[in-house]
Amino acid sequence: MGKKIEGQIIEYFKNDLDVAADYFSAPDYSDRVLFTNGLVDSFGVLRLIAFLEETFGVTIDTNEQELKDFDTLNKIVALLAARGAKVGE
Amino acid sequence: MTMPVKKTLKIGLPITNRYGIAEHLLFMFAGQFQWDIIAEKLGSPLSGLRTKTGDEIYATFFSVELEFTEKFPRSGFRLDDTLGFLYDISAYKNLIIDGKMVFGPLADVENLEASHPGSQFYDEPLASDLPRMRMSNILITPRMGNENLKIAPPAGVSFDAFSKLDPKDRILSISGYVEKNKKIGYFDAPPWNAEFGAGSYEYRIFPERDTNGAGLVYFANYIAFIHYAEAALHEKIGAAFSRKFERLEIQKRHIVYMGNVSCDDSLEIGTECFRNASRGDLVGLRHLLRRKYDGKLIAVSESIKAFV
Numbered sequence: 001m002g003k004k005i006e007g008q009i010i011e012y013f014k015n016d017l018d019v020a021a022d023y024f025s026a027p028d029y030s031d032r033v034l035f036t037n038g039l040v041d042s043f044g045v046l047r048l049i050a051f052l053e054e055t056f057g058v059t060i061d062t063n064e065q066e067l068k069d070f071d072t073l074n075k076i077v078a079l080l081a082a083r084g085a086k087v088g089e
Numbered sequence: 090m091t092m093p094v095k096k097t098l099k100i101g102l103p104i105t106n107r108y109g110i111a112e113h114l115l116f117m118f119a120g121q122f123q124w125d126i127i128a129e130k131l132g133s134p135l136s137g138l139r140t141k142t143g144d145e146i147y148a149t150f151f152s153v154e155l156e157f158t159e160k161f162p163r164s165g166f167r168l169d170d171t172l173g174f175l176y177d178i179s180a181y182k183n184l185i186i187d188g189k190m191v192f193g194p195l196a197d198v199e200n201l202e203a204s205h206p207g208s209q210f211y212d213e214p215l216a217s218d219l220p221r222m223r224m225s226n227i228l229i230t231p232r233m234g235n236e237n238l239k240i241a242p243p244a245g246v247s248f249d250a251f252s253k254l255d256p257k258d259r260i261l262s263i264s265g266y267v268e269k270n271k272k273i274g275y276f277d278a279p280p281w282n283a284e285f286g287a288g289s290y291e292y293r294i295f296p297e298r299d300t301n302g303a304g305l306v307y308f309a310n311y312i313a314f315i316h317y318a319e320a321a322l323h324e325k326i327g328a329a330f331s332r333k334f335e336r337l338e339i340q341k342r343h344i345v346y347m348g349n350v351s352c353d354d355s356l357e358i359g360t361e362c363f364r365n366a367s368r369g370d371l372v373g374l375r376h377l378l379r380r381k382y383d384g385k386l387i388a389v390s391e392s393i394k395a396f397v
Binding site for chain 1: 181182227239240262
């Protein structure tokens with residue numbers, strides 16, 4: 001299920017945030033930087049947060065969470081797990 | 090549901106040009122009202138906003154839409170008229186603040202306010218024939234100058250006084266769309282075509298006049314830069330045509346900002362002029378504003394104007 005969730009997030013990056021599909025084909029794709037290198041702009045982070053909240057039923061508090069916490073797929077999945085999303089089933 | 094907020098303004102010389110209310114000055118006053126309302130709702134002056142680590146935060150505009158109506162054209166607003174501005178301001182988390190505003194003669198605005206509770210005064214289809222603006226802010230902190238602005242939530246303030254902005258609202262994806270497509274979309278379909286031609290204009294930032302107290306090039310001044318580019322295009326097209334263009338009146342504009350420019354840089358402004366095949370009195374204008382030093386596209390504006 002963790003991989004399934006990762007797949008959903010990758011699809012969102014490809015389809016809604018216009019990240020090229022081959023960005024996620026590298027062996028280290030889960031740790032590749034998504035935001036701080038400018039690959040996705042600030043508004044993309046906001047749209048990602050809205051997507052994560054709606055899709056995985058979590059609440060992301062931007063007072064507590066820093067935008068760098070969304071910077072890689074692994075960080076996003078870890079954040080979802082910490083917020084109660086069922087990422088490990 | 091939060092209640093709308095009303096501001097009033099008696100039109101004086103500082104907001105007018107010779108034909109009535111001036112567009113870039115309207116942006117300034119409307120923007121100031123919005124900043125005042127945001128500060129009131131946050132319970133903090135905007136100059137006091139800081140990140141958790143103490144960096145300064147500014148509410149900068151990333152999208153501004155203006156639309157006059159047939160009943161209330163831009164030139165219908167004259168010296169000493171008293172205007173009402175009715176705002177509904179919503180927020181997405183503590184990062185985006187979106188102001189929907191209707192303005193016009195104070196009595197008309199008060200009638201609208203009384204007849205449409207909450208934010209319904211701005212609803213589609215138009216709740217009134219009053220002009221409207223939508224002004225959207227993102228909270229940013231400058232890092233390494235104006236060229237590098239980062240989104241940043243403020244610490245120690247509550248956004249509970251704002252109504253909730255739908256995360257699916259088009260405003261959250263407008264910047265990405267415009268950056269990718271280099272247009273807003275006013276002229277996508279017939280009867281618009283690019284018959285009047287195109288031109289380019291370079292504007293050197295003049296910090297004494299162009300910047301604001303945050304050190305950023307002020308959002309409303311971009312409209313003035315666009316006007317310089319438009320005038321340059323008029324000259325290119327021809328003097329007779331230029332005189333005609335002088336009486337073009339703004340009907341509708343949408344400008345999207347995707348970055349800012351350094352005070353020692355210039356803007357390269359590309360202008361395309363569109364003709365409306367079924368309305369000879371209308372002209373469409375698209376402006377692409379790029380920073381000279383790195384060529385980055387930082388703003389796109391589209392407007393529809395009418396010969397009067």
